[in-house]
Amino acid sequence: MPQISAAYPAKPGQQEVDRVICASRATDTQNVYATLEAIRDRALHHNPQLDIRAALMYQSGWFLHWAEGPHRSVAELFGRIAIDKRHHEPHVVHASTGRRLLMTPWSMLLSSATESADGFGRRVLAIRDQIRAGTQLSPTTVIRRLVLPMRLPGPEGPTPADAYYRVVVCAASGQGAFDLTHWLSETQDVPRESRRTAGPADRDSASDYVDFMLDDMPCRVVAVARTALTQGLQRSMAPEWHFLALLFDGDARRDEALLDRVTEIFDDAPRRPPVLAITPAPADFLHVQQQALARGFDCLDGGHMSAWESPSVWQSIRERLRHETVDHSSVWPLFPGALPG
Ligand SMILES: Cc1cc2nc3c(=O)[nH]c(=O)nc-3n(C[C@H](O)[C@H](O)[C@H](O)COP(=O)(O)O)c2cc1C
Numbered sequence: 001m002p003q004i005s006a007a008y009p010a011k012p013g014q015q016e017v018d019r020v021i022c023a024s025r026a027t028d029t030q031n032v033y034a035t036l037e038a039i040r041d042r043a044l045h046h047n048p049q050l051d052i053r054a055a056l057m058y059q060s061g062w063f064l065h066w067a068e069g070p071h072r073s074v075a076e077l078f079g080r081i082a083i084d085k086r087h088h089e090p091h092v093v094h095a096s097t098g099r100r101l102l103m104t105p106w107s108m109l110l111s112s113a114t115e116s117a118d119g120f121g122r123r124v125l126a127i128r129d130q131i132r133a134g135t136q137l138s139p140t141t142v143i144r145r146l147v148l149p150m151r152l153p154g155p156e157g158p159t160p161a162d163a164y165y166r167v168v169v170c171a172a173s174g175q176g177a178f179d180l181t182h183w184l185s186e187t188q189d190v191p192r193e194s195r196r197t198a199g200p201a202d203r204d205s206a207s208d209y210v211d212f213m214l215d216d217m218p219c220r221v222v223a224v225a226r227t228a229l230t231q232g233l234q235r236s237m238a239p240e241w242h243f244l245a246l247l248f249d250g251d252a253r254r255d256e257a258l259l260d261r262v263t264e265i266f267d268d269a270p271r272r273p274p275v276l277a278i279t280p281a282p283a284d285f286l287h288v289q290q291q292a293l294a295r296g297f298d299c300l301d302g303g304h305m306s307a308w309e310s311p312s313v314w315q316s317i318r319e320r321l322r323h324e325t326v327d328h329s330s331v332w333p334l335f336p337g338a339l340p341g
Pocket residue numbers: 024039042043044045046047054056063064065067077080081082084086087
């Protein structure tokens with residue numbers, strides 16, 4: 001699996017920022033999307049002036065706010081947010097210093113998970129207690145544990161795994177990626193989770209995922225809408241994907257547009273996972289491979305089929321997973337100096 005430097009330090013000459021993730025209880029759990037949009041409006045006004053990038057998530061009556069920027073800016077922002085009556089009971093669930101991990105000024109996520117606020121709160125407090133005990137998880141692991149939790153155990157024991165196969169699927173046109181998660185949910189008899197995400201200006205778009213055991217390892221297959229691919233939260237998670245299964249449609253213009261989006265995700269990323277290219281015909285693969293290589297991606301031949309042939313698409317992904325290993329460690333050392341305030 002990905003070899004990414006544990007705490008993502010800033011490279012020489014690169015800006016060093018504070019990275020803080022704070023969970024808090026929402027005061028009003030009705031009209032949440034309108035609240036997120038109202039906060040987005042103010043954030044887009046203030047954050048660029050403070051050189052801050054942020055992502056705001058909502059799930060089960062809780063906000064999760066991830067902000068990155070210069071030390072004084074982050075302290076000022078959290079000072080302002082602390083007196084906002086739209087939330088209460090804040091808990092810092094990550095604080096560190098290093099390179100920026102959020103690649104866009106703003107992104108947000110709305111989850112329809114049915115877990116109770118108390119259940120979510122227990123998971124927040126477990127992470128906060130771990131920090132108090134001197135260790136913390138990487139930002140993306142905190143987000144995944146809270147907002148996209150893997151409920152299946154890893155091979156090492158009964159606790160839910162942080163390390164598992166992660167494959168993202170996106171189609172150059174049509175609904176093939178979502179057909180796949182739908183089909184996997186039915187054939188594996190597991191629920192399909194949905195999240196809505198949005199960027200600075202766009203309307204929300206979907207991403208779905210299914211978790212199931214593949215041999216003795218947990219596996220997550222995520223379907224992402226083309227418009228959601230380049231949003232900030234997706235981009236920060238993307239270096240940790242094992243590979244990106246792209247369902248091309250044989251139309252050169254649409255296929256290259258998809259590759260352009262993928263290139264944008266990994267601009268300045270610490271790692272570029274390979275592309276598994278699934279194309280309607282062998283000639284399409286040759287074109288896609290050439291274009292992917294020119295954009296700096298390893299491009300693997302995933303076979304030839306239509307994007308909506310879910311059983312064959314899964315067969316191709318599964319075959320590729322046999323070459324992957326899962327060994328990603330997500331525990332970071334604690335940096336007390338980065339706590340806001
Ligand atoms: C969970 C949460 C996250 C927020 N994130 C931001 C943010 O990133 N940037 C921002 O300017 N305001 C954010 N706000 C809103 C601020 O608390 C505050 O209302 C706003 O900055 C005030 O702007 P104004 O004085 O221009 O109206 C957030 C509010 C909440 C409840």
